[in-house]
Amino acid sequence: MEADMSDETQEPGRLRIPSCNCGCGLSEIHPEMLLLARLLTEEFAEILWTSGSRCEQHNEKEKGSKHSGHLPIWGTERNKTVALDGTLSPWNSQRVRRILFRAIQHGATGIGYYPRKRNPSFHIDRKPRLQLWKPGPAGRLRYFF
Numbered sequence: 001m002e003a004d005m006s007d008e009t010q011e012p013g014r015l016r017i018p019s020c021n022c023g024c025g026l027s028e029i030h031p032e033m034l035l036l037a038r039l040l041t042e043e044f045a046e047i048l049w050t051s052g053s054r055c056e057q058h059n060e061k062e063k064g065s066k067h068s069g070h071l072p073i074w075g076t077e078r079n080k081t082v083a084l085d086g087t088l089s090p091w092n093s094q095r096v097r098r099i100l101f102r103a104i105q106h107g108a109t110g111i112g113y114y115p116r117k118r119n120p121s122f123h124i125d126r127k128p129r130l131q132l133w134k135p136g137p138a139g140r141l142r143y144f145f
């Protein structure tokens with residue numbers, strides 16, 4: 001199962017966001033995040049979305065925060081997820097920075113930047129507080145821009 005906002009007038013840039021990567025089928029992405037993903041995918045068609053909603057068990061396995069935007073605890077009914085992970089293949093740091101700046105312009109408040117050698121990725125979310133981070137020698141570096 002995956003979120004699919006495509007229709008015949010919207011090709012290319014079909015929006016594909018996987019449901020929980022443990023295979024449980026959870027896919028409760030907040031409509032604002034789907035819109036954000038749609039806007040980004042229209043402009044940067046090469047984005048590969050790798051993670052959206054996560055169930056609690058899978059979030060623990062991934063060592064995600066208890067307050068992760070990937071968990072279904074956000075939104076008015078507290079059952080929506082507000083975080084997405086994506087990547088580019090091949091990775092292109094300059095391009096990713098452009099994507100992240102655009103995400104902020106479109107209302108993203110959480111930005112994670114992981115330009116690692118294995119499985120580089122980026123994270124965007126809409127939690128209520130502005131946070132920008134990347135992993136570094138001192139742990140999580142905040143406000144890296």
Ligand SMILES: [Zn+2]
Pocket residue numbers: 020021022023024025026054055058
């Ligand atoms: Zn799951």
Ligand SMILES: [Zn+2]
Pocket residue numbers: 051070083084085122123124
């Ligand atoms: Zn994430």
